[in-house]
Amino acid sequence: MASSNANALAKKEFEDVFPILTEEFLKEVNSRKLPQEAFEWIKKNIHHNVFGGKMNRGMSVVDSIKILKGGETSNEDLFKARVLGWCVEWLQAFFLVADDIMDASITRRGNPCWYKMEGVGTIAINDSFILESSVYFFLKKYFRQEPYYVDLLELFHEITLDTELGQLIDLITAPEDNVDLNRFSMEKYKYIVLYKTAFYSFYLPVALAMHMAGIKNVLAFQKAKDILLPLGEYFQIQDDYLDCFGDPNVIGKIGTDIEDNKCSWCINQALMIASSEQRKLLDKHYGKKNPEDVSIIKQVYKDLNLEELYREYEENSYTILTELISQLDENIIKKDIFLEYMNKIYKRTK
Amino acid sequence: MASSNANALAKKEFEDVFPILTEEFLKEVNSRKLPQEAFEWIKKNIHHNVFGGKMNRGMSVVDSIKILKGGETSNEDLFKARVLGWCVEWLQAFFLVADDIMDASITRRGNPCWYKMEGVGTIAINDSFILESSVYFFLKKYFRQEPYYVDLLELFHEITLDTELGQLIDLITAPEDNVDLNRFSMEKYKYIVLYKTAFYSFYLPVALAMHMAGIKNVLAFQKAKDILLPLGEYFQIQDDYLDCFGDPNVIGKIGTDIEDNKCSWCINQALMIASSEQRKLLDKHYGKKNPEDVSIIKQVYKDLNLEELYREYEENSYTILTELISQLDENIIKKDIFLEYMNKIYKRTK
Ligand SMILES: [Mg+2]
Ligand SMILES: [Mg+2]
Ligand SMILES: [Mg+2]
Ligand SMILES: [Mg+2]
Ligand SMILES: [Mg+2]
Ligand SMILES: [Mg+2]
Numbered sequence: 298m299a300s301s302n303a304n305a306l307a308k309k310e311f312e313d314v315f316p317i318l319t320e321e322f323l324k325e326v327n328s329r330k331l332p333q334e335a336f337e338w339i340k341k342n343i344h345h346n347v348f349g350g351k352m353n354r355g356m357s358v359v360d361s362i363k364i365l366k367g368g369e370t371s372n373e374d375l376f377k378a379r380v381l382g383w384c385v386e387w388l389q390a391f392f393l394v395a396d397d398i399m400d401a402s403i404t405r406r407g408n409p410c411w412y413k414m415e416g417v418g419t420i421a422i423n424d425s426f427i428l429e430s431s432v433y434f435f436l437k438k439y440f441r442q443e444p445y446y447v448d449l450l451e452l453f454h455e456i457t458l459d460t461e462l463g464q465l466i467d468l469i470t471a472p473e474d475n476v477d478l479n480r481f482s483m484e485k486y487k488y489i490v491l492y493k494t495a496f497y498s499f500y501l502p503v504a505l506a507m508h509m510a511g512i513k514n515v516l517a518f519q520k521a522k523d524i525l526l527p528l529g530e531y532f533q534i535q536d537d538y539l540d541c542f543g544d545p546n547v548i549g550k551i552g553t554d555i556e557d558n559k560c561s562w563c564i565n566q567a568l569m570i571a572s573s574e575q576r577k578l579l580d581k582h583y584g585k586k587n588p589e590d591v592s593i594i595k596q597v598y599k600d601l602n603l604e605e606l607y608r609e610y611e612e613n614s615y616t617i618l619t620e621l622i623s624q625l626d627e628n629i630i631k632k633d634i635f636l637e638y639m640n641k642i643y644k645r646t647k
Numbered sequence: 648m649a650s651s652n653a654n655a656l657a658k659k660e661f662e663d664v665f666p667i668l669t670e671e672f673l674k675e676v677n678s679r680k681l682p683q684e685a686f687e688w689i690k691k692n693i694h695h696n697v698f699g700g701k702m703n704r705g706m707s708v709v710d711s712i713k714i715l716k717g718g719e720t721s722n723e724d725l726f727k728a729r730v731l732g733w734c735v736e737w738l739q740a741f742f743l744v745a746d747d748i749m750d751a752s753i754t755r756r757g758n759p760c761w762y763k764m765e766g767v768g769t770i771a772i773n774d775s776f777i778l779e780s781s782v783y784f785f786l787k788k789y790f791r792q793e794p795y796y797v798d799l800l801e802l803f804h805e806i807t808l809d810t811e812l813g814q815l816i817d818l819i820t821a822p823e824d825n826v827d828l829n830r831f832s833m834e835k836y837k838y839i840v841l842y843k844t845a846f847y848s849f850y851l852p853v854a855l856a857m858h859m860a861g862i863k864n865v866l867a868f869q870k871a872k873d874i875l876l877p878l879g880e881y882f883q884i885q886d887d888y889l890d891c892f893g894d895p896n897v898i899g900k901i902g903t904d905i906e907d908n909k910c911s912w913c914i915n916q917a918l919m920i921a922s923s924e925q926r927k928l929l930d931k932h933y934g935k936k937n938p939e940d941v942s943i944i945k946q947v948y949k950d951l952n953l954e955e956l957y958r959e960y961e962e963n964s965y966t967i968l969t970e971l972i973s974q975l976d977e978n979i980i981k982k983d984i985f986l987e988y989m990n991k992i993y994k995r996t997k
Contacts, residue, residue, distance in 0.1 A: 326812065329842070332835060335816050395776070399769045419749045420818045422772055426745070426811045433804040450800055454783040461776045462676065466685050468770045485682060492679070 314379040355382030361506030394425040463492025476584035495529025537562040558584030664729040705732030711856030744775040813842025826934035845879025887912040908934030
C-alpha cells in the first residue's frame with residue numbers, strides 16, 4: 298500500500314482537477330449567455346455540493362487505473378481517471394442534494410444542506426438535476442473520441458437507475474414519520490444497500506477504470522461485480538454497526554440511526570432473533586428522539602449479542618471475499634484492484 | 648394537412664406504444680427482483696405522470712419522420728419514431744413532476760399533482776429521476792444498434808441541460824412568494840421561454856426525427872433551430888396571451904398567470920411601455936389572488952393596448968418565419984416539416 302505521504306499527494310492531485318472541471322462547466326453555461334445571477338447560483342451549487350466529501354469514490358477510479366495499467370499509466374491516463382472520478386463525485390452530489398430534501402435532513406458534511414441555505418428551498422431539486430447533467434457534459438468533453446465513450450454513458454445511465462431504485466425502496470420502507478418495524482426485513486435491507494450504495498460507490502469507480510483500460514470481456518465486469526457488490530454490502534453493514542457501537546471520538550460523529558428510524562443492519566439483525574418480549578421493546582422505542590428510548594434499544598442490542606454477531610459476519614464475509622479474489626484468473630482481471638479495496642475497508646474503525 | 652380522422656388514427660397508433668414501453672420498463676425493473684410494493688409504485692408513477700397529456704411533442708417526432716422519409720417510411724420507422732416521441736413525453740414528465748413540487752402546484756391535467764397524492768410527497772423527487780432514467784433505458788433497448796445512437800444520447804443530454812438552465816432562471820426570477828416586478832424583463836422572459844420550453848418542445852422532436860432519417864449535416868440542424876426556436880417562442884407568447892385574453896370556454900381553462908405572479912409575455916410587455924402611474928398599479932396589484940387586483944391589472948393591459956401589440960407581434964413573427972422557411976434549401980432540409988408546425992400553431996385559439 299502507498300505511504301500516507303503518497304496518499305496525500307494523490308489526493309491533492311485529484312483535488313486539483315475539481316477547479317478545472319468547474320471552470321469548464323461554467324464556461325459551457327456562459328456560452329448560453331445566462332444572466333449573471335444564474336451563473337453565480339450554479340457556481341455556488343457546485344462548490345457547496347460537489348467539493349468537501351471524503352472523495353473515496355472518485356479516488357478509487359485513479360487507484361484502479363494505476364493498478365490496471367501499471368507502469369504504462371500515462372499522465373493523460375491519470376488526468377482522465379481523475380475526470381471520471383469527479384464524475385462519480387458529481388453524480389453522488391446529485392443524489393445527496395435530493396436525498397437531503399427527501400430525508401428532511403439539516404446538515405451534510407458539517408454544513409447546512411443545500412436546500413436549507415437561504416433562498417434555495419425546493420430550487421435545490423433543479424440544482425440536483427444540473428449536477429447530474431454536468432456528468433454528461435464532462436464525459437462528452439473529455440471522452441467523446443474514445444472507443445469506450447458509449448460504454449461510459451451506458452454505465453452511468455444504468456448505475457443511476459440502480460441507485461434510484463434502491464432509493465425508492467429505502468423511501469417507501471422507512472418513512473421517517475411512520476415507524477413500523479414490520480416494514481423492515483434483512484432481505485429488503487440488503488436490497489437497499491446493494492442498489493442505493495454498492496453499485497455507485499463500489500462497482501462504478503472500478504468499472505470506469507476498466508473501460509479506460511480497454512477491458513471488453515463481459516466476464517471481467519461480472520467478476521468485478523461479484524466481488525465489489527458484496528464488499529459494498531459489508532462496507533454499509535460496518536457503517537451501520539459503527540453508527541451504534543463505534544467510538545464517536547474515532548468515527549467523528551455521534552450516530553443517530555436509532556432515533557432516525559433507519560433501516561440499519563443492527564435493527565434488522567435484532568428483529569431476526571428477538572424474543573417476543575424484546576420485539577415489544579423494539580417496537581415501542583425504535584425511531585424516537587428521546588435518549589431513554591435510544592438506550593433501551595441499545596440494551597436490547599447488547600442482550601442479543603449484536604457485537605458478537607457482527608464479528609462473525611465480518612470474519613465470514615472477509616473469508617468469502619478473500620476466497621473469491623484468490624480464485625480470479627489474472628488474465629481476466631487483476632486481483633490487486635480488489636485486494637487494495639479489502640485492505641482499505643476491513644477492520645476500519647472510522 | 649391530414650384530415651381529422653387521419654389525425655385521430657395517428658394519435659391512437661401513438662398511444663398504443665405507451666403500454667408496450669411501460670411493460671418493457673417494468674420488466675427491466677422486475678429483472679432486479681424489486682419488492683412488489685416498489686414495482687407497483689413505479690407503475691403508478693408512470694401511469695399518473697407520463698400518460699394523459701396532449702402528446703403534441705411526441706406526435707411531432709412521428710409527423711416529422713413521415714415528412715422526412717416520405718413514401719419510404721416503413722412500419723419499423725414509424726414504431727421507432729413513436730418510441731422517440733414517447734421518450735420526449737417521458738422526459739417532459741420528469742420535468743413536470745419536479746416543476747409541480749417547485750411551484751407548489753395543486754393540480755396538473757385535471758388530476759392532483761403526483762407529489763400531492765396520498766403518501767407520495769417528496770418521494771416524487773426520486774420518482775422524477777426514475778422517469779428520466781427510463782428515457783435512456785428505451786434509447787438503449789431500441790436504438791443501440793443504430794449509427795445515430797450516440798447522437799440521440801447527446802441530444803437528450805444537451806436538451807435536458809438547456810431545459811434545466813431555463814428552469815433555473817425561471818425559479819430565481821419569479822419566486823411565487825416574493826413579488827418583485829423589477830426582476831422581470833423582456834430579455835429574461837425570452838431567455839426563459841427559449842431554454843425552459845422551446846428546446847425540448849420544438850427543436851428536440853424534429854432533431855430526433857432528423858437523426859433517424861440519417862441527416863448528418865450540421866447546417867441542417869442549425870437551420871431547424873433557427874426556425875423552431877422562434878416558433879417555440881411564439882407558441883409560448885401565444886399561450887401567455889390566451890391565458891389572459893383567451894375565451895375560457897375555448898381554451899378549456901381559466902388563466903391564472905396574473906395571480907400566480909407569472910413572468911408572462913403580457914406583464915413584460917406592459918412593463919416596457921407603462922407610464923409611471925400605470926407601473927404603480929402593476930407593482931401594487933400583480934401576483935395577488937384577489938379578483939379585484941386581477942381586474943385592475945387587466946384594465947392596465949387594456950389601456951396599454953396589449954391585444955393590438957400582440958396582433959402586431961404575431962403578424963411580424965409569422966412573416967419572419969415564413970420568410971426563413973421559404974429561403975430553405977430543400978437539399979439540406981425539407982420545408983414541409985416547418986410548414987406543418989406553422990399551420991398547427993399560428994392563429995390557434997386554444
Ligand atoms: Mg439521507
Ligand atoms: Mg435517504
Ligand atoms: Mg450511517
Ligand atoms: Mg409549474
Ligand atoms: Mg415552474
Ligand atoms: Mg400558460
